[in-house]
Amino acid sequence: MMGCLSTALKSLRGRLIIGVTVLATAAVLASQLAGFVVLRSWLLDRVDQQLNGFPLPSSAFLAGLRASGSKGDESSPLPSDFRVYLYDAQGRRMEKWLGSRDRPGPRLPDTESELHMREDSPRSVPARSGDGHWRVAVRHIDDxxxxxxxxxxxTVDGATSKLLWLDVVLLAVTVAALLALSRSVVRLGLLPLTRMERTAAEITENRPDLRLPDTDPHTEIGRLGRVLNSMLDRLQRALGEREASEARLRRFVADAGHELRTPLTAIQGYAQLALRPERRPAQEEREAQRLIVQNAERMSLLVDDLQLLATLDKEPAYQKEQIDLLSLAADAVSSAAVHGSGHPTGLGPLCDDGGNGGELDIVPAVGDPHRLRQIVENLLSNARTHTPPNTPVHVRVGVTTAGFRAGGTNRPGRYSATAPLPPGVTVAVLEVADEGPGLAAHDAEHVFERFYRADPSRSRAHGGSGLGLAIAATIAEGHGGRLELDTAPGRGCTFRLVLPTD
Structure with missing residues (x-):
């Protein structure tokens, strides 16, 4: 029994059932006790009224009773249940009394001094034998x-005894009914928790997309369900981000190993060729040395890019200077023209909402001029590398507000690795747009990922290692802005650097 009770107390359902039953039982007991006390008190008051209203015997009758002597227990009958006992002036109880002899009388002391009763205070005394009780009251006489x-x-004991047994039966029935009813009520009240438990068990059985069904904000369990669902959503997003991060890391390590293995293999092969004892023509030796140097430079550039990315990810250090994006763009365009890229490159103002260009003017921004120049050069190099010869390239700069068309926010056909800026804020924008073949949506979604190349067959000499745009996007994010791409197949690519003006 104690084991079952201990097990029930460990369960919330058991504690609620036992608690409700105990409280209700206590309330029923309290009401029964109050009823018992009130009834007994009322019955005793009725008896006390009868005692106080009993007419005193006449003096002549009492004198005759005293004169009759004391010869054992004698009595004179009364036409009721009353009994009258007499104490003389010396305080001795007389042997004679008035009343019937059909039951044992009250247990009274032999002397009046042992009564310890006041005239206005009746009290109950036990019978001389058996388990009965009498109510007695003292009355003073003139002599x-x-x-x-x-x-x-x-009558009082019988009524209260019957009431007591009735209360016991009612209490037993009430407790049994309370146990049955409370089990049903508690089971119904805890049904949402039971459903939560089943759903949680299914979630742990590799069904992470399930959510708790009870989310009524007007109930405690509903609010708990909403909080748990929010927690599950965040946990699932965190797990998804972790898996994606691990996948990117594995892909990054594999791509880095692949990129480094190619030049290392070439260097190793040509070095072994150069170490052979047999003599070779001077031209062949020079070619081998040239290829060794070329692959070493290629590997050095790749390592430099990886080191730069690690530095930008860990502790980016950017200078905070007032710069002019127009001057930055003009220097990059001039440098591209000097190198004779074969791609006509023009510099112009940013187009307004109607598609018309304004006038070139200073475009102020705050940032690291060296790193921002690196972004522009990378975008120009990317346009020259991935478009056919003689494809025009347009560089545009200006100040505008972040929006659907101007940039800085998301829209269909726009891709970025960085969160959007608040719409309506003033931004400085530098665009590098080409009239090449553009990119498909799948390639555009991944273009800012590390080591990603739309054409995996390209080598570093024909398309790079896939780190340039990742570096540029990281630098833009470090300046509080973002790098984004608007493209579609056959419509060219527009890379847009968006920076806050302050």
């Missing part, structure tokens, strides 16, 4: 003697 009027409490 100094006292009489004791008594009434049996059989």
């Amino acid at each position: 100094g003697s006292k009489i004791v009027v008594a009434l049996p409490l059989d």
Whole structure:
């Protein structure tokens, strides 16, 4: 029994059922006790009223009773249940009394001094034998003697005894009904928690997309369900981001190994060729040395890019200077023209909402001029590398507000690795747009990832290692802006650097 009770107390359902039953039982007991006390008190008051209203015997009758002597227990009958006992002026109880002899009388002391009763305070005393009780009251007489009027409490005891047994039966029935009813009520009340438990068990059984069904904000369990669902959503997003991060890391390590293995293999092969003892023509030796140097430079550039990315990810250090994006773009365009890239490159103002260009003017921004120049050069190099010869390239700069068309926010056909800026803020924009073949949506979604190349067959000499745009996007994010791409197949690519003006 104790083991079952201990097990029930460990369960929330068991504690609620036991708690409700105990509280309800206590309430029923309290009401029954109050009813018992009130009924008994009322019955005793009725008896006390009868005792106080009993007419005193006449003086002549009492004198005759005293003169009759004391010869054992004798009595004179009364036409009721009353009994009257007499104490003389010396305080001795007389042997004679008034009343019937059909039951044991009250247990009264032999002397009046042992009564310890006041005239206005009736009290209950036990019978001389058996388990009965009497209610007695003291009355004073003019000659100094006292009489004791008594009434049996059989009616009061019988009524209260029946009420007590009735209360016991009602209490047992009430407790049984409470146990049955509370189990049903508690089971119904905890049904949402039971559903949560089942859903949580299914979630742990590799069904992470399930959510708790009870989310009524007006109930405690519903609010708990909303909080748990929010927690599950965040946990699932965190797990997804972790898996994606691990996948990117594995792909990054594999791509880096692949990129480094190619020049290392070439260097190793040509070095072994150069170490052979047999003599070779001078031209062949020079070609081998040239290829060794070329692959070493290629590997050095790749390592430099990897080191730069690690530095930008860990502790980016950017200078905070007032710069002019127009001057930055003009220097990059001039440098591209000097190198004779074969791609006509023009510099112009940013187009307005109607598609018309304004006038070139200073475009102020705050940032690291060296790193921002690196972004522009990378975008120009990317346009020259991935478009056919003689494809025009347009560089545009200006100040505008972030929006659907101007840039800085998301829209269909626009791709970026950085969160959008708040719409309506003033931004400085530098665009590098080409009239090449453009990119498909799948390639555009991944173009800012590290080591990603739309054409995996390209070598570093024909398309690079896929780190340039990743570096540029990281630098832009470090300046509080973002690098984004608007493209579609056959419509060219527009890379847009968006920076806050302050």
